[in-house]
Amino acid sequence: MVQLLEGGAYLLNGTEIIPDTRDAQSVLESQLGSVPSKEEARKQTIAYGILESHNTSGNMDRLEIKFDKLTSHDITFVGIIQTARASGLEKFPIPYVLTNCHNSLCAVGGTINEDDHMFGLTCAKKYGGVYVPPHQAVIHQFAREMLAEGGKMILGSDSHTRYGALGTMAMGEGGPELVKQLLNKTYDINMPGVVGVYLTGETQKGVGPQDVALAIIGAVFEKGYVNNKVMEFVGDGVENLSADFRIGIDVMTTETTCLSSIWKTDDVIKEFYEIHGRAGAYKELKPGPVAYYDGMIYVDLSAVKPMIAMPFHPSNVYTIEEVKANLGDILRDVEKKALVSLGGAVDYHLTDKIRDGKLYVDQGIIAGCAGGGFENICAAADILKGASIGPDEFTLSVYPASMPIYMELVKNGAAAALMETGAVLKTAFCGPCFGAGDTPSNNGFSIRHSTRNFPNREGSKLQSGQIASVALMDARSIAATAANKGYLTAATEMDVDFSNPRYFFDSKIYENRVFDSKGVADPSVEIKFGPNIKDWPAMPALAENLILKVVSEIHDPVTTTDELIPSGETSSYRSNPLGLAEFTLSRKDPAYVGLAKEIQKAEKAIEAGSCPAEAVPELKPIFQNLNAWYPTVDKTNVGVGSTIFAVKPGDGSAREQAASCQKVLGGWANIANSYATKRYRSNLINWGMLPFLIDGGELPFAKGDFLFIPEIRKAVEEKQTEIPVYVNGEQDRKVTLKLGGLTDDEREIILKGCLINYYRG
Incomplete structure (x- = not known):
């Protein structure tokens, strides 16, 4: 399914992997005649070319990067702008998009969250930015639809800032790094290693992007194989994946601890940009004739099975088949690990979820930048068509990642098919991914197509004696489980005729609702400050x-x-x-x-x-x-x-x-x-x-x-x-x-x- 090479590797013409062993040079010479040096071959990766074009230092060992665009959400942009204002900000020097997808509900703390939104809107006007109101789109879906461009770089103040599948190298960093860009400074790093991810074959029917992503995370995380490196997706298997499928894998690369990601692009991605009315944003990207990678991950897509990441980390992966075959042992192992993660603060148990030898789950969620894509939700609707999720504990909530996706689901009937089953469709919101929406009951167990399943990430509160937990799965297997009324089921166990409807993007929603300054600042605008928006306290210099x-x-x-x-x-x-x-x-x-x-x-x-x-x-x-x-x-x-x-x-x-x-x-x-x-x-x-x-x-x-x-x-x-x-x-x-x-x-x-x-x- 997933294999890791021990060392580096050459990739010839994007198709043939030559491991960097003692006889690598002779193999290369026999096929090419002349062989580029390893350093020259490093320059033939897609990643190197993009980094070189954005480096201002003149030294590719010590990069000083200027990004093309910035993006933040409403948990981070207030602090970023406050820091930049305190440091002399006068105007956003590059496009900066302020999305509102985390504090969307404005429920906790009364009007405090909406005060942040009004701060963001007035700052977008004053400094020349873009403001995306609550419920319109999650940060990363808006970026895919409206910001990504081939060969460009985007910096975001959210860790899942990943648009590599669209040919954009994107990085998620803490707010101060965005402050530096707002003040015309640079992002300074040593040249990162680049690890190839060679995809081959074609996925089985019912296998989705989360399954492939979890298989990769499970193989690399503990070994630190791609830590702070760039993952570059290549291979003949890429062309067998839709744009949505690639995006679904790409966004989860954050959970490998890599620095960023980039994919080769083709007509599938060209069509994505055309669908979104931005044909000029496409750029063909592929590695050179002889590219050298610091590591190589070989993924046979045909061998990937429906996966599940058990609590409390995306790397705690099994096939669903394994979990069902060894249910008691695996659940007891999770309980044992929980003693470390939770420090014994609460009585956590999962084995009571076994009913008649099967695993019963309390909740299903398909949401956010990972799960809320058009194809994921359409596939879930196909699986659930005519079914019922039942009147018991199990619930299913679906959050389309943007209002344009939601509208298309309404138009093509997928929304109605889902709602008929008892599922609930909600607006674009990141809450289920970070504990501000759909928190399960005490000892509840949730399966989610979202990004993370860390302890308490779903919103439970140890300090109040409450614990719940999350397993990550693909939307297709979540839908199969829902069709089975909460009993764990892999999508490959279902006989489904997937409709694969075509996506039509309607930009009118954004045109009617999103504020876009077009880069024009208006210094006369007064920033709106709510009572909860505070300046940073004074901080002393380092003492002797x-x-x-x-x-x-x-x-x-x-x-x-x-x-x-x-x-x-x-x-x-x-x-x-x-x-x-x-x-x-x-x-x-x-x-x-x-x-x-x-x-x-x-x-x-x-x-x-x-x-x-x-x-x-x-x-x-x-x-x-x-x-x-x-x-x-x-x-x-x-x-x-x-x-x-x-x-x-x-x-x-x-x-x-x-x-x-x-x-x-x-x-x-x-x-x-x-x-x-x-x-x-x-x-x-x-x-x-x-x-x-x-x-x-x-x-x-x-x-x-x-x-x-x-x-x-x-x-x-x-x-x-x-x-x-x-x-x-x-x-x-x-x-x-x-x-x-x-x-x-x-x-x-x-x-x-x-x-x-x-x-x-």
């Missing part, structure tokens, strides 16, 4: 020395951004830095906020010219220890705050608040064995936090300990990579932390205390 209290210690193999700052109901406070910070680590370590605030009193005392040890008495023995061997440290040259340790933090969302909330509460650093994604590490840096690394194994400190870091400012200035740290100020308890590679700009941001301070000068 630091004393950091370890206020949280997380030993899970991976810590998601949802666990660092929860999604769901907290989204109402995304425009209020201090209000949102109250939720930091609330589902993972409820004591964190109180502990961080307590030690933050010391920094506030320093700012007021007072003694930090008077404000926080537990600092007195630390200063006494230091007086014996480092007597020069005092309130004039020390910063005091908090830090956390996590094994591998930052998997998942791009949301910058996972870092900024720690900073608002006095955080100065994270300490990790590694960082799950580049974007989380970038968020830490952009909020002036030190991204420390420590080797794996038993920690030489514990929660509650203080870490003294002498001359940290000098160490950052002098580009030191190994930083001496002293536990509780004791000279004989020395620990070495590492900083890893930092660009000159990143060092300056940390020294200034955050990106806002950096731009203010």
Whole structure:
């Protein structure tokens, strides 16, 4: 089904894979006569060409990227624009689309969410942007329909910013990276590796894009095979997939932890652009005659079966066939893993979902940027036509990804076919993907064609004693399960005649409802501020020395951004830095906020010219220890705050608040064995936090300990990579932390205390 090559590989004429082994050169010579160097062959990937055309540094090892377009949604754009305004924003320099698909319901917090929308609309007018009102489209579907262009690059403040299937290299990053683009700065990274994904064959009837995506995620995630690399989709199997099918695979590449994705394009994608009235946006993309890839994923589409990603991660994959054959064992294994993920905070069980030897699920959801596509919903309607989902616990909700898709489903009868079964059709909304819609009952089990199934991602609240969980599946198998009234069923078990109706895009909805400034700013427009929209608090520059209290210690193999700052109901406070910070680590370590605030009193005392040890008495023995061997440290040259340790933090969302909330509460650093994604590490840096690394194994400190870091400012200035740290100020308890590679700009941001301070000068 999915095979990973051990090392790199050459791809000849887009069709033949030559593994990079000792005899690779002789094989190439026998077929080509002359052989390009490996470095020259790297330049023949699609990814290299796009990156080169957007790089402004003149050095392809150290990229400084200028993007063509930006996109954000209503959980992120307020903070981004507020940061950019504080840094001198006068006009959006490139097209910037503000969509409203996360806080669409405006239900939690009264009018707070709608205040954010009015902020966005007035900013689009003032600075020259595009504003997409609530319920019109989810962020990524609007981008596919209206923004994507062959050979272009888009940066979005959502982790699933992926338009590679349409020939657009897109990246999801934290808000500060978009701020840099708004201020005419660049996105600075080392040249990423490029991994080929060679698709061959044709999928079985009933297999959908989520099945292929989950098969790939399951094969690569744990190995880190594509971590921070670009996935480039090639092979003869690509031409056997529709545009919607490719898009459905592409959007899930985020769950592999890759940096971005790009696909070869053909007449299928050309037709997509023609259907959407943008024929000029198409560009043919394909690798050169001899392209070199840093890895190769070989996917036999004909061998892919209906898949299911069990809680609590998209990589926890099985075939549905396997789950049904080994039901008890697999469910018990999930329960065992949940003890780690949930920390024993609640009584979680799945085995009670076994009824008459079959798995009964409580809820089905087809939604968002992954599931809400036209073909997915039409296929579901074909499977469910004439059926009933039944009057029991099981429910089915379907969220088309945009209003144009919804309208076409109404016109072709698919909407009626679904509603007749008892399913509910809802408007374009990302809520089910992040815990703001269709939260199941306690111990409920939901199957979803959406993007993620992290703990509590569906909206349940550990702090209230509630737990529910999600398994990811393709819309087709969700529909088959619904037709079987909630009993797990693969779509391949159904005898269905798929109608495959043609899609017709009607742009009138957007023409009538979306505000598009056409890039023209109107400085006279007054920005509307709701009472919950707050400016960022002042943040101090990096002190000469630091004393950091370890206020949280997380030993899970991976810590998601949802666990660092929860999604769901907290989204109402995304425009209020201090209000949102109250939720930091609330589902993972409820004591964190109180502990961080307590030690933050010391920094506030320093700012007021007072003694930090008077404000926080537990600092007195630390200063006494230091007086014996480092007597020069005092309130004039020390910063005091908090830090956390996590094994591998930052998997998942791009949301910058996972870092900024720690900073608002006095955080100065994270300490990790590694960082799950580049974007989380970038968020830490952009909020002036030190991204420390420590080797794996038993920690030489514990929660509650203080870490003294002498001359940290000098160490950052002098580009030191190994930083001496002293536990509780004791000279004989020395620990070495590492900083890893930092660009000159990143060092300056940390020294200034955050990106806002950096731009203010």
